[in-house]
Amino acid sequence: MKKFRAPRGTHDVLPSEFPLWNRVVHTAEEVCARYGYEPITTPGFEDTELFVRTSGAGSDIVRKEMYTFDDLGGRSLTLRPEATAPICRAYVEHGLHRRPQPVKLYTIAALYRYDTPQKGRYREHHQLSVEAIGSSEPALDAEVIQLYTELLRRLGIESYTIQLNSIGDRECRPAYIERLRAWVADHEADLDDETRQKAEVSPLRIFDTKNRDVSRALEAAPKIGESLCGPCSEHFARVRKFLDAYGVPYELVSTLVRGLDYYTRTTFEFVSNALGAQDALVGGGRYDYLVEQIGGPPTPALGFGAGIERLLIAIQETGAVAEGREIDVFFVCHDDDERREVLPLLAELRRHGLRAELDYAGRSDKGQVTQANRLKAKRIVIVNSVDGLVRERDGRPDWNISLLDRSGFVEKMRA
RNA sequence: GUGGCCGUAGCUCAAUUGGUAGAGCCCCGGGUUGUGGUCCCGGUGGUUGUGGGUUCGAGUCCCAUCGGUCACCCCA
Numbered sequence: 372m373k374k375f376r377a378p379r380g381t382h383d384v385l386p387s388e389f390p391l392w393n394r395v396v397h398t399a400e401e402v403c404a405r406y407g408y409e410p411i412t413t414p415g416f417e418d419t420e421l422f423v424r425t426s427g428a429g430s431d432i433v434r435k436e437m438y439t440f441d442d443l444g445g446r447s448l449t450l451r452p453e454a455t456a457p458i459c460r461a462y463v464e465h466g467l468h469r470r471p472q473p474v475k476l477y478t479i480a481a482l483y484r485y486d487t488p489q490k491g492r493y494r495e496h497h498q499l500s501v502e503a504i505g506s507s508e509p510a511l512d513a514e515v516i517q518l519y520t521e522l523l524r525r526l527g528i529e530s531y532t533i534q535l536n537s538i539g540d541r542e543c544r545p546a547y548i549e550r551l552r553a554w555v556a557d558h559e560a561d562l563d564d565e566t567r568q569k570a571e572v573s574p575l576r577i578f579d580t581k582n583r584d585v586s587r588a589l590e591a592a593p594k595i596g597e598s599l600c601g602p603c604s605e606h607f608a609r610v611r612k613f614l615d616a617y618g619v620p621y622e623l624v625s626t627l628v629r630g631l632d633y634y635t636r637t638t639f640e641f642v643s644n645a646l647g648a649q650d651a652l653v654g655g656g657r658y659d660y661l662v663e664q665i666g667g668p669p670t671p672a673l674g675f676g677a678g679i680e681r682l683l684i685a686i687q688e689t690g691a692v693a694e695g696r697e698i699d700v701f702f703v704c705h706d707d708d709e710r711r712e713v714l715p716l717l718a719e720l721r722r723h724g725l726r727a728e729l730d731y732a733g734r735s736d737k738g739q740v741t742q743a744n745r746l747k748a749k750r751i752v753i754v755n756s757v758d759g760l761v762r763e764r765d766g767r768p769d770w771n772i773s774l775l776d777r778s779g780f781v782e783k784m785r786a
Numbered sequence: 787g788u789g790g791c792c793g794u795a796g797c798u799c800a801a802u803u804g805g806u807a808g809a810g811c812c813c814c815g816g817g818u819u820g821u822g823g824u825c826c827c828g829g830u831g832g833u834u835g836u837g838g839g840u841u842c843g844a845g846u847c848c849c850a851u852c853g854g855u856c857a858c859c860c861c862a
Contacts, residue, residue, distance in 0.1 A: 374835080379853070431860055435787075453862095482862080487787075489856065498862055565859090579860085630861060640861090651862060678862030703821085736821055738814075744823055753821070762822070769820090 380486070380494025388683075390693035395526065395682050396479055399499045402522045406514065408475040408501060413457040415481065419447040425456040425661055427632025429572045436484040450483035453631070454500035455658065455674055456665070462504055463667035472505030473672070479679065491649035491681045502674035507659065509606050512637045512673055513613035519641065519653055519675065520619055528685045531643040531652055533620065536596070536627035537607040538575060540635045540659060543600035548574050550593050561588035578626030594625045603636055610637055633658040637673060645688035646681055653677040699725040700750050700784050701743035702759075703736060709754040712774050716781075723781050750784065 377383055384392055400410070419439050426432045438450035451457055458476055461467070467474045479499050488494060501518065503511050516533065523531065539547060555562065555570040555577070566585050569577045575595065580586055599607065614621055621639075629638050638656035646652070655675025662670035700720055702713045713729060720727040728746065730739045736753075743751045744764075752759040752772070759772045772783060 376835090376853070436860090484861085486860075487858095488854085492861070496862065576860090646862095648857065649861065654862065676862055681862055732814090735815070737816090740822055751822080760821085764822095 378494070380488035382493065382495075386695070390695050391683060391686065391691075392679075394693050395679055395686070398525050399477075399479065399522055399677075402518060402525060403477040403499075403501060406475070406518045406521075408477040408503075408518075411458060411461060411476045411478050412480070413451070413454070413461050413478065416448045416450050417457050417460065419449040421456050421460055421665065422449055422452060425459075425631070425633050425664060426453065430631050432484065432631065436486050438483045438485055451480070452482055452484045454478060454480055454482060454498060454676060455502060455633075456661065458500065458502050458674075459504065459658075459662050459667070459672070460665055462670075463662060463665060468505065468662075468668055468670060473503050473511060474505050475501075475503045477501045482676075489649065490647045491678070491684055493680060497679040498676040499679060500674060500676050501655075502672065504662065504672035504674075505670055507606070507671035509609035510613050512610045512657065513617055513619070515655070515673055515675060516614060516621075516639060517617045517619050519677065522677075523641070523652070526682065526686055527689050527691055528643070528652075528682070530645060530688075531641050531685075532622060534624040534627050534640045534642060535611070535614075535621040536624050536638050537599060537603060537610075537636050538595050538628055538634060538638055538656075539599050539603050543598055543603055544595070544635075547593065547595050547598035550598065551575075551577075554592050558588060558592075561585070573630075575628040576630070579628065596623075596625045606636055629654065629656055633661040633664065635659045639675070643681075643685050645685045649681070651678075652681055652685060696726060698728050698743070698746045698748040700727040700752060701739075701746060701748035702727070702729040703739040703743065703751060703753045704729060705736065705754070709756070712757060713752075713754055716774060716777060719777050719781055720784060723785065725781075725784060727784075 403410075419437070422437065423433050428434070432452045437452055440448060442448055458478065462474060462476075477500060479497060481495055481497050483495055485494060486492060499522075501515060503515055516535075520533075523529070538544065551574050552570055555567065555574075559567060562585050563580075563582055566577045566580060566582070566589075578589055578592075580589070611621075627638055627640060628634075634656045636657040636659065640654045641652040642650045643652050644650065653675050655673065657671070657673040659671040660669075662668070662672060702717065704710045704713055710729070717727050717729065728743075728748070730742060732738075732742070734742060740751060740753075747764070749764045751762040751764075753762065754774070757774050759774055760769055761772050762769050772780065774780065
């Protein structure tokens with residue numbers, strides 16, 4: 372018989388992992404709600420063209436990471452590799468641009484990328500995506516970034532650095548890219564093949580190299596920051612001032628770019644040394660042309676994606692553990708007569724919000740008590756006909772209780 | 787897609803120069819105990835990731851493949 376395993380790069384979230392998982396998810400939802408972001412859910416797959424057009428044919432996602440398939444009706448669909456384009460699609464499709472702007476949305480969803488798995492990188496992973504659509508205000512950039520610092524604070528994650536940059540817009544970036552390509556052409560001898568190729572496909576990313584010599588050579592290359600047009604430059608300056616006002620520390624990284632084509636102006640990443648090579652806790656930025664690119668009105672926007680699995684790794688690095696909810700009452704029964712006596716009480720306790728259990732594994736009396744202790748039951752009720760011997764977990768003396776008075780029973784178990 | 791390391795019970799690991807699989811934990815039962823977390827006894831559980839090959843014989847050697855892990859690439 373073939374043994375099945377979770378497909379490569381995917382993983383199960385087991386019950387023992389849920390307390391921590393839920394802590395992350397619930398905290399994220401609460402923080403988003405306080406900042407005025409509303410939940411939205413989009414389909415797990417979309418028209419392939421949506422991602423190709425927005426991420427860019429030259430992006431790694433489109434070139435080699437999409438789970439694309441034809442459905443039985445001949446449609447080309449793709450498991451969503453990122454959440455921003457789908458949310459913008461929904462924004463346009465449902466006329467959210469007619470609502471008061473900006474529209475602030477968030478979602479927590481599984482994303483799919485066909486990539487080689489390693490620590491913190493999975494083929495199916497989950498992201499908190501926060502998107503603020505319909506405003507170019509620098510204060511909104513600062514809000515989105517500060518929101519995430521607040522989430523990290525609530526989760527107890529302190530060891531990280533915020534990297535910030537601006538990559539310009541369609542006014543200033545094309546001219547800059549021309550200058551950069553020209554510089555690369557003049558300095559080919561000092562660069563490697565990889566860098567020369569990147570200059571063609573994705574010129575902004577040439578700075579992201581591990582080659583020391585290339586890196587040194589590139590220090591003399593023109594940087595986007597020096598080439599920003601007036602409006603972009605002013606926007607970036609105001610973003611920084613607002614971040615300062617929030618008291619959010621950041622470092623300017625002139626080589627920080629994004630892998631997707633739709634980004635403009637502000638880009639940022641939070642990096643953590645707890646994560647190994649995949650060190651980004653979150654990545655995001657502005658995408659002022661994305662909405663109109665998919666058929667909506669010109670609509671400035673920004674957002675970020677934060678990997679839930681990476682947050683979990685970072686939290687575990689802090690040594691934090693989350694415990695599941697304890698059992699309130701565990702009934703120990705010998706036979707069906709006693710079970711019939713107990714079942715109504717079990718239902719009654721549960722109806723009143725208590726977590727009550729009994730044995731379903733055919734355990735011996737001793738085994739049942741062991742099980743109760745294992746579940747950390749606060750109270751064990753050892754049934755003996757219509758009475759029960761109540762044993763307190765905290766060591767207080769045992770006492771007897773009647774099983775006949777239901778409401779009285781609930782009262783005493785709540786005490 | 788590329789490279790390094792790794793792959794024995796649910797978990798953590800052992801198995802002398804290749805000789806035919808074991809321990810602890812967990813789980814179940816029994817004993818002791820205050821019908822309890824200690825202790826003692828017993829039990830369930832593996833075609834050694836999978837498929838080939840070398841050999842009288844392979845967990846141990848070789849090849850392939852799958853998976854894990856770390857790194858490159860890129861990112862969450």
